[in-house]
Amino acid sequence: MLNRRTFVAGAGAALGAAAVGTVSASADEDDLEVGGRPTLVAHRGFADIHPENTVSAFEFASEGSTDDAADRRRADWIELDVYPTCDGEIAVFHDEELGDLTDTEGVIYEEFADTVLSAEVLESGQTVPTLEESMAAIPAGIGVNVDVKAGSPDVEWGRVDDPEAERGEWDWLETVVDVATDHDNELLFSTFWEGALAAVRDIDPSIPAAYLLDESIEEGLAVTEEYDCEAINPPLDMIQGTPFFDDGYEDVDLVAEAHDLGVPVNVWTINTWYECERLLDAGVDGLITDYSELLRWGARN
Template sequence: MQEKPSMLRRRFLAGTGAVTVGATVASGAAGATSSDRSESESERKDRATVIAHRGFADIYPENTVAAFEQAVQGGSDDAADRRGADWIELDVFPTCDGEIAVFHDTELGDLTDTEGVLYETPASEVFSAEVLESGQTVPTLSEAMEAIPPNVGVNIDIKDGSPDVQFGRVDDPESEREDWKWLETVVDISTSYENELLYSTFWEGALATIRDIDPDLPAAYLLYDSIQEGLDVTDEYDTEGVNPPLEMIYGTPFFDEDAYEEIDIVAEAHARDLPVNVWTINTWYEVEQLIEAGVDGLFLDYSEIVRWGGLQS
């Protein structure tokens, strides 16, 4: 198993005051040449880590090999004509016969030409399913990892692999351990590559299982309906990141005061020396407001929305 990488902790980019998450190479030019990556951090305009949500799902057929290959093309300068991903976010499910699929939805039918619940469907059917009439099929986790260069981080978003697991917090995570056994395969596959990794999930049972498999695996809880609960889980499992939705970022125009406690999650995370990676960002204005608020990573469906602020800096 890999050591817990200290690079997942916050670090400030020289001369900018912006913060990012990941290895030095992860904040460098994804898909660029080594000479491109040698430029000093103070010269770059990678003001926050660009995380390609499902491989930039608004540009490419989501969670496909082609999407991942395209998402990493480009540089780390926000003002560049093409901004490449520093990290790739992808989703994982098990098939009914134990293979690991990269796919977001429980039901195959909304995004592919195949019907059925993914974890109740055999691998032969899952991996032949065409995604959004793109000519691309649902990939295995191994195929996805092969498509992502080793200098690009991978956020593995763990979905439920059973109808018997509880979303969010659970009274006895150990009671679900057998239902999450498939995560051993996820870990075996993903850690055989050189990429920095972060395992994230909405399911406490999955987070507990990752910690059980190896306490040093980098993990993050995906916050959803309570900031305080998310921070409690973060503390309990000593996670390496805090991944909240856009509406939880206090002090921005997007904060939903009717839904969430008035807690400054960025300040709380940074007090714990943890990066804040916010999902899912769709406009340049959201990017600029979040960077101003001090967030570290941005889950984006479209990379070029960082361009306006890059041109101004």
Template sequence: MSSDEHEVGRRSFVAGTGALLGASSLGGVAAATHEDANGTESENHGNEHWSGGHSEPEIIAHRGFAGVYPENTLGAFGRATWGDDADMIELDIIPSADGEVMVIHDPDLSSRDEGTRGLTDLDGYVWEYTADELREADVLQSGESVPTLGEVFDLIPDSVGVNIEFKNPDTTDTYTSQKLSEERLSQQMEVWRPMAEKALDIAGNYENDVLVSSFAEAAIAVVRDIDPDVPVAYLFWDSIETGLEITREYDCEAIHPPYNMVKGTPFFGDEYYLSGPFADVDLVKVAHEEGRAVNVWTIGTWYQAEQLTAAGVDGLIADYPNLLWSGNDEMEWDDPDSGDGEATETGTETSTEAEAETATGTETETETTTGTANGTEIETGTTAPASTGTGTDGGN
């Protein structure tokens, strides 16, 4: 499929970028140049403003703020955008049996809580059900169902960016968080291609800025092959070196590391999905020098948000709204004698229930998870990458 069949184009979706670059039509951005880590000048495809330096990162609603709303549902995305003013939403896609692009995280529909409770009331894999059947599923006993990608775009404002994570292409024979051989990469690209083409076609019908991310090299590669102008971000897992290698090969506009990969914060190398030691690399500095944005996952406390903001990240992929706050925020309390007793905030932001949970920087996400040795989560139904096929990644 030729690139001019898609309308998505490389716009300034990536977190912290400010105003739209170039014309308002999709794909009208001229290329710029930047120097890579070796001092070599290369094309930057119009992302010269994607190098950080912003006073405050963008807030990306992880699965529609999964800490407070049923994840990846229309109810969550509606509240996150129309109510909580998320700058962007992050969602996951997997195809249905009849080829519709569904918004859902877990390929295995009954993979939560060690199989005692599923993400939905269905068993089996997403791609074993039609879109209509998935629309009737009950997500986390919330009364919300599994939406299509088009339904999400129909719901949210045009001004809200959409980070589409390519989660699974309809098979457990996938490879994540590793550099693939040429032969295997070619084979895997064809596995991802049908969903990628459909997802980009859908996104091209809307005005929202779009960023594609994935833990799978083949997913990034096939998006670049279908339309080189679509912004992409590689999701880091257990290796900074591997993440940077893949990022540079595809000239990704952004990197998406877990928050414990950000050097200069109290969390660097801490146990999260995986613990360090990681390579002694300042990812924020390196990414910004190369003209890339840094969006970190998954943020659950104000303390994490505060420390990562100080480290210079461009986007916070967060489970909760309103995690950014300022110690200079002030509250005007009504006179208690008035019987009113209500408080109004004169600052611009408020804390959330997540802040009340902890000020220590320990992750307290409310996604349904399995074992926690120290309060950190590992999602069920996911496995760390291996040299053989893995069903899904365990991360974002």
């Protein structure tokens, strides 16, 4: 079932023609009911089931049915993380340091591709893949959420006073855009770094983008509106009306505000069926999760 604000209705989805972050042109209010099922986004390829950010993880996350009640639920979208190596290859990996997740030490953007791409991930037999290898492993009917990490210590986290001043530090994103757009998957580029968001908009304004929220709901909404983002991706403790909301944040109903902007809300990182159901009740649109079958309980009950 499509969620009420369609995060994706691409090649494999029921409506077929809607773009990322929009509602189908044929949709009416009856199509936008609260209680529709959310888009299921495989966090690093369902990281608590498969060796994260590896080709095998992306292949396995792509197998199964789109029925929430199925014994094997495939991803609607797959989220992966990108860094540059020091010689310009684009590696898919989450951490800045290789050492915690692989058998190799070093800061990923300071190492050569040969070193990074030969690192074994979590003793799985799988090595760190390139973006090209990762995209090739994901069928065209599954969207790809490219999570952009920092490729330099000289970029500022979050909001930036002058994004243009650090634009050169994000030149490697031109390669990311070239590789990703060479495939037929729907795309969403997401990031915590405003400088990266500004660079993506500069490189190709047509690529759907999302701001990843961290410390402030109001800041996240402001950046989303300023850059005309197609989605917003907050942590689950920013969602009012759920048991998870942290009242240390501003008293802002993020879901309502985002929906007023026409922007879907994709929440991270979800690891229990209870979180899924409470977030769905609160009206979120996408669930970024480490497990593939968390929606089954609600779908069968």
